[in-house]
Amino acid sequence: MKFEKAEHISSKYQRLDDKDLVRFYRQNGDEMAFSELMNRHQSKIYSYIYSMVGSGDVADDIFQETFTKVITKMDDTYNEQGKWIAWVMRIAHNATIDYLRKQKRFVDVSSNYDEESGTDFYERLPDEDMVSAEEQLEKEEAKSSLMKHIADLPEEQRTVVMLRHYYEMPFKEIAELTDVSINTALGRMRYALINLRKLFEEEKEQEENKYAERR
Structure with missing residues (x-):
């Protein structure tokens, strides 16, 4: 308690x-x-x-x-x-x-490093994806489904989303807390936002399909 x-x-x-x-x-x-x-x-x-x-x-x-x-x-x-x-x-x-x-439920996902380009997956994502995902997250914050979708994220992504958007912790402190570099913390945040955007889009599509079936 x-x-x-x-x-x-x-x-x-x-x-x-x-x-x-x-x-x-x-x-x-x-x-x-x-x-x-x-x-x-x-x-x-x-x-x-x-x-x-x-x-x-x-x-x-x-x-x-x-x-x-x-x-x-x-x-x-x-x-x-x-x-x-x-x-x-x-x-x-x-x-x-x-x-x-x-509980053997923790999975630390690697950064998916690309040897040819010398960058990882997060660095190769277009900036507009980050902006669009942030906008989507802001729009959906008030919805009760937000926490449900956050709970569906991998643990390392869920951690950074909660610390950043719910606890308003700076990325420097998030990186120190989770024992990773700032770039890794930022990358996890970017990937989490993209995943959240997809989850919200899937939810919207499901709701539209249910509405169409009732008509």
Whole structure:
């Protein structure tokens, strides 16, 4: 189960930024400061985990594992020079990938390198495909089918889509989090957007066929 939202957190803590809250918790063991950090970020962290594993029970377990590690490691491994939430997301991501690998469901797709041209598949895609896919994704974001289609993507593509569009994480941080180059992260994003566009087009075609059959 996710942590319950604390309704009694004072406005004092709500006005503080993450860095100050982390400092209060590390220096004074201030539980209210940690509760405010949880309130701010737990929903998106849990949603990311759930989008990767597709099971509420498993997501609950990984979420709890993540914050157990966060609590026990904040005094040892967290570097205050970086963003606290990026550090937490790295812990959540690693725990999620560990689970997927144990389930033998994780596949790290290669970049499909082309020796003749010296480029990989992502670099050879036309720029207009990237733009068109982004436009399609933006148009369809409000639809309930978006998460369903994201769930159909390979894990490495689903990861970058969730981190970029849902969590608004910069590609540099995505690359660091997933331990790949920025070009690879960008390539996965491009390929994911193209796949999403295809999925939406297939869905639209199916809906049109159903409508035609009813007429």
